[in-house]
Amino acid sequence: MILLYALAAAAVADPPAPVERCGYRIVESYPHDATSFTQGLFWDEGHLYEGTGQYGQSRVARIDLKTGKALVQTKLPSDQFGEGITRWGDQIIGVTWQNGVGNRWSIKDLKRVGTFRYDGEGWGLTMVGGSLVLSDGSSQLRFLDPATMKEQKRITVRFGGRPLAMINELETIDGQIWANIWMTDLIVRIDPASGDIKSYVDLTGLKADAGANGGDSVLNGIAWDARKKRLFVTGKYWPKLYEIALADCR
Template identity: 85%
Template sequence: MMLFLALAAAAADPAPVERCGYRIVQSYPHDATSFTQGLFWEDGHLYEATGQYGRSRVARLDLKTGRALIQTKLPADQFGEGITRWRDQIIGVTWQNGEGHRWAIKDLKPLGNFRYEGEGWGVTMVGDSLVLSDGSPDLKFFDPATMTEQKRITVRFDGRPLAMLNELETIDGQVWANVWMTDFIVRIDPATGEIVSLIDLAGLKADAGAKGTDSVLNGIAWDAKKKRLFVTGKYWPKLYEIALADCR
């Protein structure tokens, strides 16, 4: 609650950070049983990772129906988290198992596992590095081939560290991150960790008809070819294409 109030207050207070609202371009069906943890767009399809023990999966989705065209389940004792595309692979992490997975993007067949320290929340690619969020204000940079840590940066909003960074997506060189348990997405300069924009998606959860405290905004995907921005949430029955609006 304190995090939400701080962001809300900052969003209303003039400061050298861009503030944006949104408009809905289109909505699509989304599986309301999916505890969305990771989302990205590639070659005409959405790819989604879901969480919860015994229900975690990675799947290729049909945008128009929200249905899984192909999927691979995680072991029942693992809680799936973020995913990202690297070369011909999907790389995904788990919450507290310290184990990551690699799947072939063509058929989602397992290619191997790897280990890392700490929790796994969101992942994205920035240049040649895989970037991981873990619930702290830090983003960790790894070599995706070896998962050797390269560096860390601390994400700051108005000079203060900002934790609870969840699902990640890279758009035009900036890292976009859901802030867990809020209606906010932040845009982060990956070179400095400074937040350059704050996007307020208040009202979108209500529009989706999602209920419950766990049904929070989570999931950002970018269609670079058509310049489409998709967002959704945990247990949401809708996925949205949105456009930023009223940026100031």
């Protein structure tokens, strides 16, 4: 009887899986170009790669971690507002905010090697298990074939069972999707199969530490150095970029 009650309660309530909260500490801070409206960030082979936004100022760049300076950079056409970038093979793939146009650059020299079209807005990008994952400001993440841009599937990001919108910059860490939530100091870990948020980290305090001010200067940009297991975060127009370590997840 007790078992029956328990089963019935579980079926009715179907409680969402708990979301764990993780603390963090700053491991190191580095200079970051305070003119960069950071939209995309990833790490590859010893360097950061950053994509920035704003019409006429959007660029994709290979950045020296120690100095924060661009080693190589390519400007986007002035009518494009740059958004997320990620690596796919020997290419960097990048989307734009409302242009419906994406770019492909050679990761070697950042020369543009192609363009593509997609529906809706472009916010964040990352690669998960061979699929390009695109956020667009909603609670949906689209999984696309990076060669053809055909949609393969989509998931709804949920926090405690409820859809959560404003999913922004993305990063894949050990097969899980991490994301900035626009206009917040939160980053979250998303299960790519279900869309459920499994963890979140409140990074309140970093913006002030960075000396960033202004309404646009929000936390944005997550990069993962898989080889050295370093997690980097920064924000739009922030003078600093941080390596952080997560702690006390519960």
